Amino acid sequence: MSKRRVVITGLGTINPLGNNVSDSWEKLINGISGIDNITSFDTGDLPVTFAGEVKNFDANEYMGKQHARKLDRSGHLSIYAAEQALLDAGFNPEERMGSNCGIVFGTGIGGIGATEDAVRVYDERGASRINPLAITQLMPNSSTGQVAIKFGIEGPSLTITTACAASANAVGEAKNMIENGIVDIVVAGGTESGTTPMTIGAFAQIRALSTKNDTPAEACSPFDKNRDGFVMAEGSTVLILESEESAKSRDAKIYGYVVGYGSTTDAHHITAPAEGGEGAVRAMDKALKDASLSVDEVDYINAHGTSTPANDKNETSAIKTLFGTKAYDVDISSTKSMTGHLLGGAGAFESMVCILSLQNGVIPPTINLNNKDEECDLNYTPNNAVNKDMNIAMSNSFGFGGHNGVLVFSKT
Amino acid sequence: METNEVFDKVKGLFVEDLGIDESKVTMEAKLEEDLEIDSLGIVEVVMAFEDEFDIEIDDEELADVSTVGEAVKLLHSKI
Numbered sequence: 458m459s460k461r462r463v464v465i466t467g468l469g470t471i472n473p474l475g476n477n478v479s480d481s482w483e484k485l486i487n488g489i490s491g492i493d494n495i496t497s498f499d500t501g502d503l504p505v506t507f508a509g510e511v512k513n514f515d516a517n518e519y520m521g522k523q524h525a526r527k528l529d530r531s532g533h534l535s536i537y538a539a540e541q542a543l544l545d546a547g548f549n550p551e552e553r554m555g556s557n558c559g560i561v562f563g564t565g566i567g568g569i570g571a572t573e574d575a576v577r578v579y580d581e582r583g584a585s586r587i588n589p590l591a592i593t594q595l596m597p598n599s600s601t602g603q604v605a606i607k608f609g610i611e612g613p614s615l616t617i618t619t620a621c622a623a624s625a626n627a628v629g630e631a632k633n634m635i636e637n638g639i640v641d642i643v644v645a646g647g648t649e650s651g652t653t654p655m656t657i658g659a660f661a662q663i664r665a666l667s668t669k670n671d672t673p674a675e676a677c678s679p680f681d682k683n684r685d686g687f688v689m690a691e692g693s694t695v696l697i698l699e700s701e702e703s704a705k706s707r708d709a710k711i712y713g714y715v716v717g718y719g720s721t722t723d724a725h726h727i728t729a730p731a732e733g734g735e736g737a738v739r740a741m742d743k744a745l746k747d748a749s750l751s752v753d754e755v756d757y758i759n760a761h762g763t764s765t766p767a768n769d770k771n772e773t774s775a776i777k778t779l780f781g782t783k784a785y786d787v788d789i790s791s792t793k794s795m796t797g798h799l800l801g802g803a804g805a806f807e808s809m810v811c812i813l814s815l816q817n818g819v820i821p822p823t824i825n826l827n828n829k830d831e832e833c834d835l836n837y838t839p840n841n842a843v844n845k846d847m848n849i850a851m852s853n854s855f856g857f858g859g860h861n862g863v864l865v866f867s868k869t
Numbered sequence: 870m871e872t873n874e875v876f877d878k879v880k881g882l883f884v885e886d887l888g889i890d891e892s893k894v895t896m897e898a899k900l901e902e903d904l905e906i907d908s909l910g911i912v913e914v915v916m917a918f919e920d921e922f923d924i925e926i927d928d929e930e931l932a933d934v935s936t937v938g939e940a941v942k943l944l945h946s947k948i
Contacts, residue, residue, distance in 0.1 A: 521888065522888025524888075527909075586916065
């Protein structure tokens with residue numbers, strides 16, 4: 458039996474670049490950074506004082522204070538992005554989506570802000586004053602449950618926590634659900650809101666973050682010789698995946714197709730990539746085989762490209778291993794140079810970038826790429842967007858834990 | 870403290886802290902049906918009462934409380 462084709466019919470996003478799809482895309486193709494000094498809390502003695510924060514978003518205004526105060530910020534962002542995506546796909550967010558709709562959401566660390574707040578209250582005021590909503594805010598599946606409740610999504614639900622690969626895995630598992638005929642529609646996405654004091658402090662302790670505090674917008678410089686770490690960012694992106702027949706039967710707009718998914722594990726080290734990106738090579742290979750495509754057919758790779766010394770070097774090696782001489786021809790870019798690292802929300806955001814790139818025939822650049830690194834010698838679309846007629850794009854996502862999730866998208 | 874003063878303080882907590890629409894907070898309002906305070910929310914309400922009035926409320930004492938008026942009556946008796 459041939460597999461059902463999976464289309465994308467709706468997109469929604471809120472991230473450091475913008476609070477909707479079109480604003481975000483404008484920033485992406487013009488190479489504008491969303492990274493700035495942290496404004497949501499006093500950075501005190503933190504060694505890192507900048508991040509990619511969502512701007513101009515008031516949850517109380519959006520959903521009313523009585524509802525908003527029950528959710529962690531990650532829940533606010535998830536519902537906001539999901540509502541946009543459902544509207545974009547032509548659904549009425551006031552009506553229940555029902556049992557033919559599933560939800561797969563990714564997050565790295567769930568409601569970590571609520572966790573930090575609850576621990577602070579416990580330390581200062583004791584057990585009897587812990588917020589009774591703390592558990593429902595901090596559990597990693599909180600966004601999944603809250604989005605499902607809000608929009609009446611009654612089909613299967615999954616929450617995926619494979620760190621920075623989480624929402625790539627979410628889109629991939631959603632694709633599998635539809636291909637296998639389990640449901641016709643899946644709300645797939647990812648959210649992270651970990652730009653909080655302890656979390657930034659802890660990432661800084663393992664030397665994962667850029668410390669270029671004086672130049673926040675230039676700090677994230679994937680594949681540049683002087684890169685010094687990733688930049689924390691927050692946001693949520695949601696894609697509506699649907700069987701092609703379901704989309705066509707209701708005359709929905711079709712952005713493109715999810716055609717390949719590869720998921721592998723390094724089984725090597727909890728943070729460091731396997732030498733040469735061995736696990737990444739296998740994931741890219743699996744995704745292309747799933748799509749029945751060869752490396753020659755890939756027009757664009759949206760790289761994981763975090764701006765850490767280890768990732769960018771190993772991802773480059775992995776692409777060379779799989780693509781051979783073709784590695785030097787394929788167009789690559791890291792949009793994290795502009796958004797920062799959305800962690801568990803990155804895979805969904807970058808899936809959206811791939812789809813929009815194919816649709817618009819534009820490759821967003823890798824900004825802040827000025828100094829050549831001999832270990833990173835591929836074409837990373839430095840600093841300026843490139844116009845190109847394309848059909849196939851690949852999105853790479855790799856997470857702490859050694860998790861690799863690769864997706865392949867097609868325009869037709 | 871008079872009953873109406875207790876009510877004013879309770880109303881203030883519901884509106885300011887919990888974000889409930891001011892017009893809904895009457896003595897007759899049912900906590901669950903009218904004010905949409907669910908089983909998790911009630912724990913927050915109790916914590917807010919305890920902090921505001923410097924008292925302790927046992928779970929058993931809550932068994933007979935389903936409206937704002939009944940909450941005000943309970944609080945008034947404990948202050």
